[in-house]
Amino acid sequence: MPGAAERGSELSEQIEAFVARLRGGGERPRSEDTARQTLSLLRKIVAHGRWSRAGELMDLIRREGQRMTAAQPSETTVGNMVRRVLKIIREEYGRLHGRSEESDQQESLHKLLTSGGLREDFSTPYPPLRANVIEAINELLIELEGTTDNIAMQALEHIHSNEVIMTIGYSRTVEAFLKEAARKRKFQVIVAECAPFCQGHEMAVRLSKENIETTVMSDAAIFAVMSRVNKVIIGTKTILANGALIAVSGTHTLALAAKHHSTPLIVCAPMFKLSPQFPNEEDSFHKFVSPQEVLPFTEGEILAKINVHCPVFDYVPPELITLFISNIGGNAPSYIYRLMSELYHPDDYEL
Amino acid sequence: LEDARNLIETFRAQLRDDPDVASAVAAIRALLGFLKQDRGETIQGLRSSLLAAIDTLSRVDSSVAVSSGGELFLRFISLTSLEYSDYSKCKEIMIERGEIFLRKVSLSRNKIAKLCHPFIRDGARILTHAYSRVVLRVLEAAVEAKKRFSVYVTESQPDQAGQKMAKALRKLNIPVTVILDAAVGYIMEKVDLVLVGAEGVVESGGIINKIGTNQIAVCAKAQNKPFYVVAESFKFVRLFPLNQQDVPDKFKYKADTLKTNQNLTEEHPWIDYTSPSLITLLFTDLGVLTPSAVSDELIKLYL
Numbered sequence: 239m240p241g242a243a244e245r246g247s248e249l250s251e252q253i254e255a256f257v258a259r260l261r262g263g264g265e266r267p268r269s270e271d272t273a274r275q276t277l278s279l280l281r282k283i284v285a286h287g288r289w290s291r292a293g294e295l296m297d298l299i300r301r302e303g304q305r306m307t308a309a310q311p312s313e314t315t316v317g318n319m320v321r322r323v324l325k326i327i328r329e330e331y332g333r334l335h336g337r338s339e340e341s342d343q344q345e346s347l348h349k350l351l352t353s354g355g356l357r358e359d360f361s362t363p364y365p366p367l368r369a370n371v372i373e374a375i376n377e378l379l380i381e382l383e384g385t386t387d388n389i390a391m392q393a394l395e396h397i398h399s400n401e402v403i404m405t406i407g408y409s410r411t412v413e414a415f416l417k418e419a420a421r422k423r424k425f426q427v428i429v430a431e432c433a434p435f436c437q438g439h440e441m442a443v444r445l446s447k448e449n450i451e452t453t454v455m456s457d458a459a460i461f462a463v464m465s466r467v468n469k470v471i472i473g474t475k476t477i478l479a480n481g482a483l484i485a486v487s488g489t490h491t492l493a494l495a496a497k498h499h500s501t502p503l504i505v506c507a508p509m510f511k512l513s514p515q516f517p518n519e520e521d522s523f524h525k526f527v528s529p530q531e532v533l534p535f536t537e538g539e540i541l542a543k544i545n546v547h548c549p550v551f552d553y554v555p556p557e558l559i560t561l562f563i564s565n566i567g568g569n570a571p572s573y574i575y576r577l578m579s580e581l582y583h584p585d586d587y588e589l
Numbered sequence: 590l591e592d593a594r595n596l597i598e599t600f601r602a603q604l605r606d607d608p609d610v611a612s613a614v615a616a617i618r619a620l621l622g623f624l625k626q627d628r629g630e631t632i633q634g635l636r637s638s639l640l641a642a643i644d645t646l647s648r649v650d651s652s653v654a655v656s657s658g659g660e661l662f663l664r665f666i667s668l669t670s671l672e673y674s675d676y677s678k679c680k681e682i683m684i685e686r687g688e689i690f691l692r693k694v695s696l697s698r699n700k701i702a703k704l705c706h707p708f709i710r711d712g713a714r715i716l717t718h719a720y721s722r723v724v725l726r727v728l729e730a731a732v733e734a735k736k737r738f739s740v741y742v743t744e745s746q747p748d749q750a751g752q753k754m755a756k757a758l759r760k761l762n763i764p765v766t767v768i769l770d771a772a773v774g775y776i777m778e779k780v781d782l783v784l785v786g787a788e789g790v791v792e793s794g795g796i797i798n799k800i801g802t803n804q805i806a807v808c809a810k811a812q813n814k815p816f817y818v819v820a821e822s823f824k825f826v827r828l829f830p831l832n833q834q835d836v837p838d839k840f841k842y843k844a845d846t847l848k849t850n851q852n853l854t855e856e857h858p859w860i861d862y863t864s865p866s867l868i869t870l871l872f873t874d875l876g877v878l879t880p881s882a883v884s885d886e887l888i889k890l891y892l
Contacts, residue, residue: 480870480879516870516877518708572881584876 249286253279253302260310268410269315269475273510274382276306276319281375284323284368292331292367293360296324303589312525312551314476314484314513321514321586322378323371328583330370331360381565385508386414388565393419396504396563401425401468404460404496407432407486408441409473411506415563416471417448426451428467430460432488434531434548457488461495470496470503474554477505477512479578481556481571487549493558502560509564514578514587517553525550592638593645596623600646609722613658613823614694616646620662621687624680632670632679639663651844653789653797653860657826664890665690697821697874698723702730705784705819705872713738713781716773716809719745719799720754721786723819727872732761739764741776745799747857770801777808787820789840790873792829792887794865794880796820797836800858806867815869822875825887830862 256279260272283302289295303320310316389411397403397419405412405427416427427445431438431454442452455463470492476484483489483505496503529546556571569577599622603615623642629635643659669686673679701723709715709731715738717724731738740758744767745751751767758765768776783805787796796802796818809816830836839847841858850856865880872878875886 479877516708518710572879575879575882576885587876 249282252282253305257306257309260306260313260316267313269313269511270382270385270508272313273315273319274379276316277323277375277379277382280319280323281372281379284371284375291361291363292327295367295371296327296360299323299327300589307589312475312484314515315510317589318510318513318582320589321582322510323375324586325581325583326374326378327367327371328360330367330374331364334364334367334370335362382508382510385510385565386411389506389508389563390414390418392563392568394422396469396471397423397425399423399425402428402466404428404430404463404467404470404492405441405472406430406438406457406460406488406492407473408437409506411508412471412473413441413444415506416445416450420448420450426453428453428455428463430455430457430488430492432486433457437486457491460488460492461498464495464499464501467496467499467501470501472503472505474505474507474511475551477507477562477574479514479516479574481559481562481574482517483554483559484551485554487552490552490554490558493554497558503558504561504563505559506563509566509577509581512564512574512578512581514582592623592626593642596620596642596645597649599623600649611654611722611821611823612650612652613654613661613821614691616643616650616655616658617662617687617694617823618691619646620659621684621691624666624687625684630676632666632676635680636663636666639666647839648844648848651839651842651847653826653840654824656840657789657824660827661823694821694823697823698726699730700874701819701821701872702727704877705817706731706734706736708782708817709736709738710781711736711738714741714779715739716741716743716776716780716783716805717754718743718751718783718785718802718805720750720757721819723786723821724784725754725757727784727819728758728763729761732763739766741766741768741780743768743770743773743801743805745801746770750799770804773801773805774808777812777814780814783809783814783816785816785818787818787824788860789826789828790818790820790824790871790883791826791862792884794868794871794878794883795830796863796868796871797826797828797840797860798863800861803833803861803863803867806863810867816867817870817872818868819872822873822886825883825890827887827891833862836860836862 256275280299283299284295287295287298289298299320303317306320307317393415403416403425406429419425427450429438429442429445429452433456438454442454445452472485472489472492474483474485478484493503527548527550529548532548533541533546535541559571562569562571562574596619600615600619603610603618604612620639620642623639624635627635627638629638639662643663646659647655665687666683669683670679673682705727717740728740740763742751742754742758742765755765755767785798785802785805787798789797791797806816838853841860842853842856843859846856868880870877870879871883878886
């Protein structure tokens, strides 16, 4: 059918374009946009891809997912969305297959003892599966739209009058959070500028437009001011499976200073940033960009004799974090394993 | 009495024929054999004869592993009997599921090795304690993945189990150094991570392991080194010790000592309890778990 072939090639073109955009780097894309683009692409694959059984669809999605994550490993939202879609497929298949909602898909001691044998096969074809999966993905897209607002709605519970809040860099989630609280409360914000890109400056400008008393200071002064701070509220790039963070460079310093002064560290992050990976050897989370910002190329004489690195991300261990505020509410870092088991299936942790 | 002797003989034979088998698995296999030849007619009768059988086994080997294996088997019987009311059908299903369970469990060490070896970086220096077959399997998998690392093993008195571990590691061509138990604090600054096995994993997420493990965990915490535990899921036991005293005496001392000696204050315990705050991650065949996730698993099974 010429129509299908056309659609097929158009689809692979779109995937190629997406992969190239991811690999290109350049402007740091907003995580929510990346998540939305990934989901739309996956929805197109489900709608137009050539598959007849759930097993084939899952293999197709997994293959495309591997290609997309390999293009830019530090963009973990891509992998997370792929895993969510795989879980959706499993659930829809289970529902059509007649399995009860309750049956736990997770590995557990209980299952080890009571199971009668082989695993799910995913080989029975069900015509309504395509429509069901697409509808579930649409629901997920709608959920994605509302995450920042859901997080911002919880602001009044955490920020009180006359408090001094500290943050670092520019996080749109934290910006929305603070703006929502500023409507009813009066407080001060100290923003660490987060060298070398100094995104803290942009954050300070935006906050002051809402008449929030903002101060910008350099990263070196974080520890010095920490004794006056009541709370630290930050955003993050990724939340790892053990409750740790991959956040913008400078966050670990902030977290250590907060721990030293026993200041609560609150992380505002939507659930699509939760990744089932653990920090280990294969961690390709590190992203290095041009050292131009650290030491400009005009210093040519020195450059020949030294090594200059400009890492973008930092690892923050779970012991330093007090609370995660996400679109589903507030949670402790030790509870992350539970949230993960609700979002993803253990067979999908390794894409 | 005849049955009891047969049971003990089966258990001992398993451990003799396959030195690599975990004692909990040997206990479960022996109990399954006992179940097959049980001539009772009711679930209640079966339960009481099984309780007697587990008691017999723990008089031979009073370790945590045998106890957790026994409890797991009892739970397995209760869960299956809830589904089928007809006793003979129930017994058939139990035997079938028992075989499947034993087959799955034999794969658990490989699953754990697959999960754990990515955490060993190239050039890592690992500290381990006493002799653990799971740790050995993990290190074997790391060698197969072409990683280069070196290992420090504690001598682990009073039975010098560390020497046995060192010998096994040398056979895999891993550079290994045996250190004194007292030298753990000295060596901790040189190591990158600590990897130990466990005889039992308790409800709080802590572990029960060969004496000396708690010391190593405390030193590792003080120097910010990750402390990893590898254990199969059948070692999860329904115990919640708050301190070292809370661990029952029958686990701390060997079965023979308990029988002959009334005054235990003169004896040295063989195991200690490490609290969950000192453990970074647990690698089990149910996945990589943080210590807080362990109690969730146990609740799912027992409640």
